[in-house]
Amino acid sequence: MDSMPIINDKKPHVVFIPFPAQSHIKCMLKLARLLYHKGLEITFINTEWNHKRLFKYGGFMGLDGLPGFRFKTVPDGLPTSSDDETEPTQSLEELSMHLLTNFADSFLDVVNGLEVPPTCIICDGTMTFTNPYYVAEKLKIPIFLYWTMAACGFMAFYQAKVLFDKGILPLKDESYLTNGYTDKLLEIPGMEKVRLRDLPEHILATKPDDPAFLWHVDSAQRADKVSHMIIHTFDELEAALIKELKSTFPHIYTVGPQQLLLNQITEKETKKPNFNGHSLWKEEPECIQWLQSKEPNSVVYVNFGSLTVMSLHNLVEFGWGLVNSNHNFLWIIRTDLVDGKQAALPQELDELIKSRGFIASWCSQEEVLNHPSVGGFLTHGGWGSVIESLSAGVPMVCWPYSFDQHVNCRQMCKEWEVSMEIESNVKRDEVEKIVRELMVGTEGERMRKNATEFKKKAEIATAANGSSTSNIEELSKEITHLS
Template identity: 45%
Template sequence: MASTTTTDSKPHAVCIPYPLQGHVKPMLKLAQLLHSLGFYITFVNTDFIHDRLLKAASITCFADFRFESFPDGLPPCSDDSSQDGYLLSEACHSNFLDPLRSLVARLGSRHGDISCPPVTCIIADGMMPFTITIAEQIGVPGMLLWPTSVCAFMALKYHHLLKEKELVPVPEGQLDSIVEWIPGLKDVRVRDLPLVHAPNGLSPMREAAQAFKASGIIFNSFNTLEQDLLDAISSMYPSVYAIGPLQMLLNSTSSGGEHPESVIGSSSIWKEEAQCLQWLHSKEPNSVVYISFGSRVTMTQQQLLEFAWGICNSNYPFLWVIRPDLVKGRSARLPPELLETIEGRGFIVSWCPQEQVLDHPSVRVFITHCGWNSTVESISAGMPMICWPCHCDQPINCRYSCRKWGIGMEMGNGIERDAVEKLVREVMERGEKLKQRAVEWKKLAEEATSGNSGSSSMNLKKLVEALLG
């Protein structure tokens, strides 16, 4: 699509992520993609997320890429911690609709306080399907960027069948039963399904059921990676756009364009400690273990210690992201005797530029919770994974990574230092097959996002055509 020449003539996309780190990141990448293709962007966060981004990432606004925010109605929260997930979900469904409707009404209004082109489309997080109503009221396409893998989306969509099959709560001995009633899903056990251990976690199931009301559903995935599942969805609902990996597509689309590739230095709500990259420069190729459990996972102090001693005892250099709130209910800290043992061999940060870390030649393996952003970024880097999934979509992402895509090894639920050490050594010393498969998937991701012929590139073109009506 050719870029337009004046701000007033640009199509105007309002992008609204769910207010969590793992949701803001892909939405911001999508917004940058559309911006590089000539869209005017209004990126809408809650006040809490907007303030965190300002402090951590130095947001730069352009004349045609601006940020707006609104209150979430929740009590104040420390900059070192995340908002309570349950309260946030409740606030989203009870507090967000009216301020978002008012904001959209003000955008482009010649009598309002915001001067910009009329809104031509709304793209919101899949956890916020009520935004479809706002789009319908102003007569523009309303699309959803779904924040999980396609396999997780399908599992959530058909989650109601667990009750019909009397699998909630899961009877003893049924956790390892293979699921055969979800279209496109293969070799997945009951234990791998999202929220199977959290029957009260109704919100994502409800959102998945409502997603087909949108003008389109967007996934940060690519055709080759989840072909069977995309075929299954497309047979029910044709307006599905797999345009991932988003960063690869952004790199491909933005090269040579008139807009800067990056609107902000980072999409992180934590301050990234870039000095870890200098530390990586000092290490031998394929020698470092990288550990990060994302922005939401918490663990006990004992689990932290078992991980720490297991990684330490493997005798490999490591880079570890330990958020201040990683240990539930207390500040995450390693004991002095362990810090003394790892001095010079381990580098600990509270947050880091993960995509740059995964691309670094010194890194050999990624110990991860299997959140979808981390999984896609690992695939994009050709990086093998050691998987420790905890909740939500993480178990099914782990299952696909280990069994279908062949790029990971599962650690299991129980964390013991000897098992951690053994698994790290196995992947570091004998993980050639995992690395080979990871590199193969990276090449397929590059093909999907390259030029005009890649599947994600073509799907992006179709998406833009649909957004333009």
């Protein structure tokens, strides 16, 4: 898989380092495709097992083998095996600890083995803990940080540094988590209505030596040390916040929604968009076949992403709520969604689901969201899902799980008014009520109109002279000037 033709040494050469998770890899591969289309050479670094999964489930989408677009791997600490049917077990924490210790040296070995030295590194903003700066300094090349999240998501992460410098974090003791203190509104330039508890939960530590808290602070501090940042959003969605960020970080490129930018290319070549999602999971085409039989705007799409884990209780409550709403639904239930184990629904509920819903383990999400039968999206609020839903003009119900999802949910509900929120302790009656409101209620209709407006703005941003289109052009020129 790693053998490639000798590349043209006159072209700029970008090395991509994604965080080893589905949404991050997908997002960075799309940016890599856009820059490749601009004439840049690409080397994309995956961990070994993610590389195998991407190949196994067709996520390469024909990129592997293209002249000047190559995939390389670094070890992930898992034993090598020829048995592709066996999924090795490794938590995100275990993988991160391995990369913390071993990534920099492995990465340097990969880069030293390339035929032509890279012009620059585009590193996932959440991968700086692996110290890619070590390699960049040795090669004397710059690093661009790519935040595969919204501007509000980046700013929420950045508050770890801001509030640490102000002495607000870490919290004095655990009572601050339950006494209403975290309900206080934060003063964040360009963002309103955001509370302390909307920040990533690991920021709200009560001990100064908390490893997750220190990781957030370190990641935010490293953002100050780079000259260029890329964010997967578009100016028309987060105008005030992006304006504020540019006053602190002068070289910011907003490059979303990337799928709409790619559609500009694929529609010229094939007359239709290509929604292949660079998936690490096996996508089930039966999902689309099932949707074909449903009326427009009649289906609730339910997907909590690739990392969310919930209790069996919450899964069952979601199930009963969906069934009792009397709306059709397409529900993605990963094999490890329930506390990392196989989900087992009660027989009565399972039979009712089969009469109104369709359950699959994974799907081509953007193809589903753009299907005319889909009228609403019950999501965890991961940024990839949110921007894909906005691009399709689909309103949402959000049940945030972790990371940037809480601040995304806050902005979706209070700032953009395209979503409603379900509380963390799931209750079937609430799910039933909110799904009905989403699909046929007056609030749902208002959110649908707002989502449709953001879809139009996203299309403007990615049109020929749009803000995101211009930023991709400027980014490619900036990298070219470095070579």
